Amino acid sequence: MNSDLFVIPFNLGLYFILIYSVVRSTIWFRNLSRPDKLRLQRGFFGKPFMDSLKEIFMESLLHRKIFRKNPVLGYMHMSLAFGWFLLIVFGTIEADFFGEKHLNPPSHAIFFRWFNPDHGTEGLAKLYGFWMDLILAFILSGLLLAMVKRFIPGMMGMKKTTKHTWTDRIALISLWLIFPSRLMAESFTCGAHGSGSFLTGTLGSALASFLPAAEIAPFFWWLYSLSLGTFFFLLPVSRYFHIPVELLLIFMRNSGITTGDRHSSYTEVQTHACSSCGVCISVCQMSYAAGINDIQSAYLVKGLRNDRDIAAITANCLMCGRCEEVCPVGIELGPMRLIERRQGEREDRRLRFTERYELTRRRSTIEKEPTQSYGYLTREEPEHAEVLFFAGCMTHLTPSVIVAMKKIMESAGVRYRFMDEKGGVCCGRPLMLAGRDKEARELINHNSDIIWKSGARILVTSCPICYKVFRESYYLEAQVMHHSEFINLLIEEGSLRLGYLHRRVVYHDPCELGRGSGIYDEPRAVISYVAELQSAVQEGSMSLCCGGSLGNLTLSSGKRAVIAADAARTLTIASPDELITACPLCKKTFAQATETKVSDIAELVAAALPKQVASRSKKRPARHPAKASGNG
């Protein structure tokens, strides 16, 4: 065994990456906020720890989420991750069990065949050799798929795959070389010694029949070790750093750490946990409908990782949340992007190769000053009301929704006040989406004041954008309800009598209501009560964005129209009589994009009201003084 010098690249790489990972994790832990540190410590000694282990097995090794999305893609990831894991585990056991001594260094397990060329010709060892060959074949089949995917993404159900940096590319090549070189190295050694199982043995004897196997073998052992070493050295500066970091992310997430609203160790961990798999690109409507292929979450994260100026990427996103829904790593992409929008400008730095290894990189940003101020708003003294109705800015552009809501509430005898009848103040969500939280706070305070003073028990809004911010960023005593929830409540209470419309309709989940606030069932319950609800092609958590989203600051109206037309086409594929939505902005956007009639859920319900409502409502004000003032 004179030539086992070849283990040096592997050993250097392995110890480098182990030490680097430990040091970096320690620094990340040290930079966590105090509550997050406590969460992580508590999580380590409790149930979250077991949950994390289970999740690591299911997601990091088996890749269950990707499997659900596409079996071939799932198999590819599983064979590489789980196969490699099995190879390491069983390789270690093999070296420990069949080797000369116990507790070998890792290199003895990895290069087992070199050190024991005659091993595995009979009995249990032969069976074990068969198993090891099977694992290698399993990995190689996944590798073959990975190569196919790189050149023909469509075969794995992927519309697009990510573009690589040069370090990624070298790391990828070394990763691709690891397993074929192992196969060749083992085969040549087995061929020279007449050992090996169905894969290495057969290939080995075939090669040895016309080549000097014993002389060629060391070359492939060197290649195997070098590719492993290179891969380990490039790990921290390539996308493959996600392999160790994802484990840390899972522990952190299961301990209850969330992204919050500013950069922290956790956002840093999430940044490095992104594998650039490209699933976010392939579901992005901006990509497949509008042909914009450089702003997706994978590129946002990559820009963050490499300290690039990503202002244009950050602003150009609909914030629909589809990417976050499918992210196999579970990165909170929406909050990450909002944090970045809140940040001031970032210095564009082309990092030198060595700089990428830096453990703590300080981001150079210029603090963002508030640009807006709303000192001109005057305090109002609202009248007392049980139910407060806030239409929202966008709803004022679809007056038919307001008319419908008025009809519905009058018909159900609701005593309500119309908070922004004469034009209210914006809820603050659009400012937050533009990364101007300080300014939004002013509007939130203004509106909160009115809502608190009114003493309302329920706050009904017709706009999902307002709904989300009312629920998440306002401190209110009133229960916040979207009008679809409120109508559902009225139906369940029995205070709203409705007829049945013989129409086939399809429902579009607005982003802020569905994915944003988790309201999927109430609108469907309401619609099914008055009409025949067809299912859409992509609905629920994977529903499409209408394209009109306020989340995007820079998208041109032309591109918006293309996205809207594409989404409308998908929604109306079963040619329904009507396309129902629950958001005034979606309604406005779709109305220009499709021939099908587009209505709000409130309009549909109002159409199902019994005909005599109009005459009845005229008598009502005398009985309900509060409501009478609400109308005028």
Add this chain to the structure above:
Amino acid sequence: MSIDQANKFGFTINRSRLIDYDASDRKVRDYITAREPSFRLCFACGGCTAACTAGHHTTFNLRRMNTYIRRGEIDPLREEVTRCMLCGKCLLVCPRGVNTRNVVAVAAEAIRKLDRNEL
């Protein structure tokens, strides 16, 4: 304005509305048109102003703001941009597809940069 002045005939009564293009600062306009080219599509119909949420509470007027930007009148513009709530209603009514919301955001950014001498 004193009575003495008011009694005089001539052009001294009203402040001159003559635009001195040499004195106008076009940096802001150039900055905006570079980052939001749709700004140039505006034909000043005033739909945005009619729909405006902030305009309901104050004198904020997006159409007038456009004029300020085009003429390079920075001082009144500086006042004007702070009032917008970025609610996006103007975006929906614009018949020319101008990305009005971003125009305001970029204008605010331009003013900030101008004040820091970065433009």
